[in-house]
Amino acid sequence: MPARVVAIFRKEFLQIRHDRRTLAMVLVLPIMQLILFGYAINTVVDHLPTIVFDEAGDADSRALIGAFQNSGYFEVQAHARSAAELRSLIDAGHAKVGLHLPPDFGNQVLRGESGLVQLVIDGSDPNIAQTALFAAGAVAQARGADIASDSVARTGRSSPSGGIDLRPVVLYNPSMLSVNFMVPGIIGLILQFQTLLLTAFAVVRERERGTLEQLVVTPIKPWELMLGKLLPYTLTAFVAATGAVAGGRILFGVEVTGSLILLGILSVVFLLGSLGVGLFISTISQTQAQAMQTAMFIMLPSLLLSGFLYPRETMPLVIQQLSLLIPLTYYLQILRGIMLKGVGLEVLWPNVLPLAAFSLAVFALSAWRFQKRVG
Amino acid sequence: MTQNRSSPIIDARHLTRRFGDLIAVNDITFSVYPGEVFGFLGPNGSGKSTTIRMLCGLLLPTSGECHVLGFDVTRESEQIKQGIGYMSQRFALYEDLSVWDNLDFYARVYDVPSDRRRTRLAELVELAGLQGRERQLTGELSGGWKQRLALGCAIVHRPRLLFLDEPTAGVDPVSRRRFWAMIHDLAGEGVTVFVTTHYLDEAEHAGRIGMIHDGVLRALAPPAELKRTALQGQLLDVVSDAPLEAARILNDAPGVRDATVHGTDVHVLIDPETQSAEAIASRLRAAGIAVRAVRPIEPTLEDVFISLIGSPDDRRPVSG
Numbered sequence: 250m251p252a253r254v255v256a257i258f259r260k261e262f263l264q265i266r267h268d269r270r271t272l273a274m275v276l277v278l279p280i281m282q283l284i285l286f287g288y289a290i291n292t293v294v295d296h297l298p299t300i301v302f303d304e305a306g307d308a309d310s311r312a313l314i315g316a317f318q319n320s321g322y323f324e325v326q327a328h329a330r331s332a333a334e335l336r337s338l339i340d341a342g343h344a345k346v347g348l349h350l351p352p353d354f355g356n357q358v359l360r361g362e363s364g365l366v367q368l369v370i371d372g373s374d375p376n377i378a379q380t381a382l383f384a385a386g387a388v389a390q391a392r393g394a395d396i397a398s399d400s401v402a403r404t405g406r407s408s409p410s411g412g413i414d415l416r417p418v419v420l421y422n423p424s425m426l427s428v429n430f431m432v433p434g435i436i437g438l439i440l441q442f443q444t445l446l447l448t449a450f451a452v453v454r455e456r457e458r459g460t461l462e463q464l465v466v467t468p469i470k471p472w473e474l475m476l477g478k479l480l481p482y483t484l485t486a487f488v489a490a491t492g493a494v495a496g497g498r499i500l501f502g503v504e505v506t507g508s509l510i511l512l513g514i515l516s517v518v519f520l521l522g523s524l525g526v527g528l529f530i531s532t533i534s535q536t537q538a539q540a541m542q543t544a545m546f547i548m549l550p551s552l553l554l555s556g557f558l559y560p561r562e563t564m565p566l567v568i569q570q571l572s573l574l575i576p577l578t579y580y581l582q583i584l585r586g587i588m589l590k591g592v593g594l595e596v597l598w599p600n601v602l603p604l605a606a607f608s609l610a611v612f613a614l615s616a617w618r619f620q621k622r623v624g
Numbered sequence: 625m626t627q628n629r630s631s632p633i634i635d636a637r638h639l640t641r642r643f644g645d646l647i648a649v650n651d652i653t654f655s656v657y658p659g660e661v662f663g664f665l666g667p668n669g670s671g672k673s674t675t676i677r678m679l680c681g682l683l684l685p686t687s688g689e690c691h692v693l694g695f696d697v698t699r700e701s702e703q704i705k706q707g708i709g710y711m712s713q714r715f716a717l718y719e720d721l722s723v724w725d726n727l728d729f730y731a732r733v734y735d736v737p738s739d740r741r742r743t744r745l746a747e748l749v750e751l752a753g754l755q756g757r758e759r760q761l762t763g764e765l766s767g768g769w770k771q772r773l774a775l776g777c778a779i780v781h782r783p784r785l786l787f788l789d790e791p792t793a794g795v796d797p798v799s800r801r802r803f804w805a806m807i808h809d810l811a812g813e814g815v816t817v818f819v820t821t822h823y824l825d826e827a828e829h830a831g832r833i834g835m836i837h838d839g840v841l842r843a844l845a846p847p848a849e850l851k852r853t854a855l856q857g858q859l860l861d862v863v864s865d866a867p868l869e870a871a872r873i874l875n876d877a878p879g880v881r882d883a884t885v886h887g888t889d890v891h892v893l894i895d896p897e898t899q900s901a902e903a904i905a906s907r908l909r910a911a912g913i914a915v916r917a918v919r920p921i922e923p924t925l926e927d928v929f930i931s932l933i934g935s936p937d938d939r940r941p942v943s944g
Contacts, residue, residue: 256732260721267720267761463716463777466680467733468705 250476253469257477261451265481271447279439279489283432283496295322297381297562300344302329307355309364309396313413316392317348322384335369339420341596342582345371345562346381358396363414372422373589374430374560382417389415421506421589432497433584434557437577439489440516441523442548447482448527449540452619457536471620479524486520506591512584515601519580522608528615551577579604631694633658633785633816634679638688641674648674650839651688656818656832658784661811663830664820665929671839672820673713676789679818680710693785706734709778713790715770717777719763723754726762726777734781748776751806768799775806779815786810788819792826804829824926833925837933847925854928855893857881860901862890863917864908873911874904884930891927 250258265271299317303310317323326344329335335347347369358364368385372378393412422429455461464474497503505512526547534540552558554568555577561569572578579600586592586600594601632655641649649671656662666672677683679692681701690697693707717726727745736744749755752772757765762773771791779786788807792800804826811817819830827833828847835843835850843854864870871890874883879899883892892904901918908915923931 252735253733256729259732260718260725260729263725264718264720458716458719459712459714460716460718462682462712463710464733465682466705466708466710467730468702468735469733 251473253473254477254480257469257474258480261478261481265485271450274447275443275485275489276492279435279493280496282435282438283493283500295380296324297322297346297377298326298344299323299346299348300327300329300335300338301325302332302335302347302349304352305350305354309355309358310350312395313350313354313364313366313389313392314348316388317385320384320388322380322388323348337596339369339371340590340592341599342371342586345374345377346385348385358413363393363412364396365414365416368415368417370417370419372419372429373585375422376430377560377562378419378422382419385415385417389413429501429503429589430585432493432501432503433588434581435497436490436493437519437555437580437584438552438557439493440486440520441551441577441580443486443489444482444520444523445527445530445547446541446544447485448479448524449530449534449544450537451478451482452528452531453534453537453540456531456534472616475528475616475619479528482527483520483524487516490516503588505588507587508593511593512587515580515583515587515597515604518601518605518608519576519583520608521612522576522604525608525612525615528619529611532615532618551575554578556581573603576604576607579607630658632656632691633660634662634690634692634818636675636679636688636690639675639678639685639690640687641671641678641683642686647839649678649685652834652836652839652841653688654834654841654844656816658816659811659814661807661817661819661829661831663827663833664818664836665822665824665827665833665925666820666836667822667933670836672822672836673789674839675836676787676818676820680708680787681705706781707784709781709783709786711774711778711786711788711791713793715774717762717770717774720761722759722761723749723765723773724758726773727780730777731780736781744780748780752776753802767795768802771795771799771803772806775803779810783815785816785818788817790820790822792821792823800826824924824929827925835929835932842932843928850928851923851925855923855931856895857893858896859921859923859927860892860894860904861917861919861921862892862904862908862915863888864890865914865916869911870908870913870915873908873913877904877907880904882931886926891921893927893931 265275301314303314314325318325323346327338329338329347332349335349338344339347349367349369351365351367354364354366366389368381370378370381390412397412452461455464494505530540530543534543554561554564554572555575556572557577561572561578564572582600583597583604586597634654634656636655637653638651639649639653640647640651652675664672664675674683678685678690678697681697681704684698692704695701695703697704718729721729724745727748728741731741731745749758752769752775754769754773757769762770765773775788775791792803795803807817807819807829821827830847832844832846833850834841843850845853862870862874867885867888867890871883871885874880874890874892877899879895879897881893881895883890894900894904901920905915905918
């Protein structure tokens with residue numbers, strides 16, 4: 250690495266050491282977020298995207314599916330043709346709930362037995378899983394009562410063992426712990442906010458104190474300055490994220506089920522975008538206060554709309570569409586996909602593509618602007 | 625004006641810089657020669673900093689051209705950078721780094737070879753009188769220390785040309801004196817120094833002075849020559865019991881070019897053809913002012929400055 254990049258890199262670390270607030274941001278904030286969000290957050294859910302695999306295909310199975318739909322908690326998105334397809338649609342995040350009705354569901358009901366139904370739930374977000382579980386239980390119970398009374402009307406005798414036998418399977422997060430949902434989100438948040446804020450501040454602070462002007466008079470080249478600024482905060486973000494993964498495991502027992510290497514690579518892609526936004530903010534802000542204000546414009550929507558705090562499924566459609574403009578939205582899908590579901594690129598690519606496109610575009614634009622503004 | 629036959633180290637020709645409608649620097653032409661201490665004197669907002677920023681390659685000229693160290697400031701600013709040192713009035717130091725770390729950082733940025741870095745840094749610490757404070761945080765230093773450290777950082781790579789933009793602003797008189805001693809030492813080693821200031825007493829330290837006002841270069845000469853030639857007329861010092869009233873009366877009198885209050889005295893610039901010390905004294909006595917003395921004096925730089933551009937705090941354009 251060129252000597253001048255090393256000079257900047259070294260200086261940033263010396264400054265971090267003297268700056269207690271930045272130090273706290275790097276070391277304490279991740280753990281604080283982990284504990285706060287891990288224990289505290291709860292949300293309300295409805296209209297869960299639902300996939301149906303209806304092998305029975307008769308009046309009774311259709312009536313049950315209708316009852317699920319009418320409850321308001323489930324939104325039937327599509328019909329799967331196999332159990333494997335149902336599972337893969339949930340893996341890919343297209344649906345949160347799967348409803349599997351075996352071929353002899355109608356016959357079981359007709360015979361006055363309990364109709365066996367499998368309910369598959371994506372447990373990565375425990376709020377969603379809880380709601381799905383309770384709502385499905387209520388629907389099945391109500392539908393069971395209807396079947397029983399129908400059967401009484403039809404046969405003239407009560408069927409003692411009628412109704413619906415719902416067998417739930419919770420995927421990815423069987424114990425439905427909030428923390429399994431929150432930990433990947435916190436990692437995304439740490440990576441985004443640390444890199445974005447610290448990068449923007451590191452440049453704007455120099456402008457505010459007049460040292461940027463001093464640097465421009467030296468033979469340092471804009472790209473050397475930029476690299477020297479970006480690398481330290483990339484490194485601290487990685488340390489903090491690693492800390493959060495380790496903390497999630499030690500404190501809450503959250504394991505990374507997928508590939509750590511893929512997680513690392515895609516995190517770099519995401520970081521590039523955050524660093525770019527940070528750089529961009531640094532080119533349009535004269536003071537740290539201005540940088541903070543500008544950052545809030547980006548951070549608040551990310552926090553609220555990306556699916557970090559509130560499941561995107563619960564948002565109005567317009568907002569859901571808007572959230573597709575936020576890189577963190579894609580990165581969260583990737584994080585949860587890799588950490589909880591253990592899936593790979595074959596499933597994640599629809600999230601990876603927009604994320605990579607955004608990151609590269611923003612980084613290139615910001616780097617270009619930075620060179621022009623500083624040079 | 626050429627005192628030195630060698631080629632100029634700074635050569636500005638019709639240098640102009642506009643910010644929108646404002647002409648910050650208006651068609652100035654001057655040269656600075658190797659080894660000179662060149663003082664650039666003017667009130668706040670006169671265009672001093674804009675000029676120095678163009679010379680350092682921080683700001684592009686709107687028109688005109690300028691060579692520094694033989695390189696064009698517009699097209700070859702990168703080549704200029706390694707050869708110049710720059711110290712701004714804000715002492716661009718990292719307050720959250722120690723004295724040593726500040727010096728070390730700039731040494732690395734200027735590619736001072738690592739085998740020579742320690743000796744050079746120790747040298748600069750000694751020059752700035754900061755021995756024993758190497759590990760102290762820069763933010764804890766007083767103004768004078770910071771100023772000398774900032775100078776140390778600006779010369780860590782031994783530049784041939786040093787730009788100082790109001791280097792003594794906000795620093796106590798003892799520290800200012802010490803700072804100027806350092807500047808003269810550097811000049812003695814052959815470093816060319818371009819220094820801006822609005823302190824008139826400081827300008828006396830310069831070998832040559834350029835006076836700038838409202839972006840226009842009004843005078844360019846050694847201090848002694850300026851004092852001798854810049855004033856058109858005879859300067860009188862009037863000691864009276866009512867200096868403010870006296871200045872007002874004299875400004876309205878015929879044959880008086882200018883009358884300004886200096887402390888308890890009034891300095892009056894007269895046209896010797898039509899006005900005299902005796903006439904001045906009797907005019908004041910007639911107005912009921914007790915005049916203790918009216919005597920011819922040698923002008924100071926301040927007198928020259930005021931006669932050229934009005935009072936140092938007066939930022940109105942000079943009429944005519």
